Amino acid sequence: xxxxxxxxxxxxTMKMVARDSEGRELALRRLTALDRLxxxxxxxxxxxxxxxxxxxxxxxVSVTAIDSIPIPAPVTEGQVEALxxxxxxxxxxxxxxxxxxxxxxxxGSAAQGN
Numbered sequence: 001x002x003x004x005x006x007x008x009x010x011x012x013t014m015k016m017v018a019r020d021s022e023g024r025e026l027a028l029r030r031l032t033a034l035d036r037l038x039x040x041x042x043x044x045x046x047x048x049x050x051x052x053x054x055x056x057x058x059x060x061v062s063v064t065a066i067d068s069i070p071i072p073a074p075v076t077e078g079q080v081e082a083l084x085x086x087x088x089x090x091x092x093x094x095x096x097x098x099x100x101x102x103x104x105x106x107x108g109s110a111a112q113g114n
Contacts (some may be wrong), residue, residue, distance in 0.1 A: 005070035015064070018057075018098035020090040028095055031058060035073070043077050059095045060084045066091075 017045040018026045031039070039061050045055045060083045063071055074080045084092065 016098050016102055018094040022090045025067050026063050028062045042075050043080055059092050060087055062095055087088035
């Protein structure tokens with residue numbers, strides 16, 4: 001029987017595919033704690049506190065490939081912004097919808113055995 005923490009880890013590392021309104025296939029995954037830490041480092045302390053910027057950056061950094069072409073993880077603010085620009089509104093919306101549809105079980109329901 002899987003533990004609540006193993007279920008969360010499995011959901012976090014699950015790879016997904018989304019198709020945006022432009023027809024692009026986007027491979028994506030949920031970010032791990034280490035991925036988020038690296039994102040904070042890439043965008044710096046001020047932008048890490050800007051929830052709107054951080055939200056958009058998190059969606060973009062979740063993309064690992066576009067049309068089967070791998071996307072390296074950005075390590076600078078400029079690389080994050082270039083990825084957001086490349087995805088555009090269509091790509092960001094598709095990533096957001098895919099991640100929302102594949103949300104991991106909540107801690108409350110896992111702890112209660114639901």
